[in-house]
Amino acid sequence: MSDLQNRVKDTFHHLHQHAEISWEETETTAYIASILQEQGCAVTAFADCTGVVGTYGNFDSNLPVVAIRADMDALWQEVDGKFQANHSCGHDAHMAMVLGLVWKITADPALKNKVALKFIFQPAEELGAGALKMVEKGVVDDVDYLFGIHLRPAEETRMDHAAPVIVHGSNTTYKVEVSGHDAHAARPHLTANAIEVASAIVGQLNNIHLNPRVPHSVKMTNITAGGKSTNIIPGNASFAVDMRAQDNQTMDEMTQKVKEIFQTMERLYGVTITITDTEYIPAAAVNDEAIQIMEHAAARVLGDDHVHPPLVTPGGDDFHFYTIKRPTLKATMLGLGCDLKPGLHHPDMTFHHDALMNGVNILYEAVTGVYRDGDTDS
Incomplete structure (x- = not known):
């Protein structure tokens, strides 16, 4: 050597x-x-x-x-x-x-x-x-x-x-916060469960369909909600979404669809969904x-x-x-x-x-x- x-x-x-x-x-x-x-x-x-x-x-x-x-x-x-x-x-x-x-x-x-x-x-x-x-x-x-x-x-x-x-390829990561209010676990009708909001978002992310000839993916990569008490329905959560696309045009289309999903979930659940940080890398x-x-x-x-x-x-x-x-x-x-x-x-x-x-x-x-x-x- x-x-x-x-x-x-x-x-x-x-x-x-x-x-x-x-x-x-x-x-x-x-x-x-x-x-x-x-x-x-x-x-x-x-x-x-x-x-x-x-x-x-x-x-x-x-x-x-x-x-x-x-x-x-x-x-x-x-x-x-x-x-x-x-x-x-x-x-x-x-x-x-x-x-x-x-x-x-x-x-x-x-x-x-x-x-x-x-x-x-x-x-x-x-x-x-x-x-x-x-x-x-x-x-x-x-x-x-x-x-x-x-x-x-x-x-x-x-x-x-x-x-x-x-x-x-291109990579975009969103850090996101769901803002609502907590409620007693015995009274789920009094709030929107932030975990359920995030789960619904995961389901909608899986329904994003773009040109299959261009490799792409979108998924939630972390989530935090709730505290030590298990009898509280959490109204707030934070999560991250990772998006990948082989070209920049497909990435633009994907990020637009993800933002539209957030807007739809806001209206459906009566919460505020805010993108707090964005990391972007071009193709x-x-x-x-x-x-x-x-x-x-x-x-x-x-x-x-x-x-x-x-x-x-x-x-x-x-x-x-x-x-x-x-x-x-x-x-x-x-x-x-x-x-x-x-x-x-x-x-x-x-x-x-x-x-x-x-x-x-x-x-x-x-x-x-x-x-x-x-x-x-x-």
Whole structure:
């Protein structure tokens, strides 16, 4: 095992053991910033949020600027009976691979004047908010190419295989409150039971029918109602609705129908239903040139027969806000096969750690491929 491979794996284990949730990645930010500084990167951190950006290379020429993004945040979920920050989506691996890329790039001093690179370690992907914050900070204003990477479940991509682009769908989450009043459990005629309201909403969500040729889903993902006393009919409840659609038009149609259901339930039950928070991630906007660069990079590392066609998935990622807000960006996200099981967001998610170096090497080939094969007149 090479020194670089050992270093990447050790870094992964450190990040996995020190997971931090969205907007609270303070120790992670400091840890990564110190590594970037050690490797000769100019480091930018932010006073009002977590996240860090390292720049490296020659920015005084006409070289295209290439950025590589890694997401930093963990999920908050129950693991072995205890709620904790947990990297069950692979962000610890993404950070370790991009740091591996930093080490590999900076190990060759001859590259420094031939590249112009930004290493973006982005917070709060799980909330769909971190990419927008980085756009607001201007970190991609001068960027020509943007590459991302994400571990893929075994059912999508096998170990030692990869896809040059992940065609994510759109994701919208509503946090919702039902507002009414409580009543004695012996007198159900005096109130609208918020649990029954939520149950009726679930039934109506199941009756939403959209174009079956476009993958989509809508479901309630949590609900809270009532207190310790079991002889009270709760008039208030809070719940969340998660919506997925493979394209943005279908998402627009779905959100309109969900809002109409809420309005109908308000009239039927005489309660107030309020959307208190919305999280939104758009569907992927793909770029053929960036995909081709990543496809060639994956083929160099894994072989032509181990490179998959574009990977279409109902999952979402705020990576696509970069291209929606900056349409001139040429961007793609590598889907990395790693024998990931049982699945993303499962509290006991595992993957084959040897895949980490596949990710490092593919990203290296993609980055250097821009300067070797791409248009340097940007």
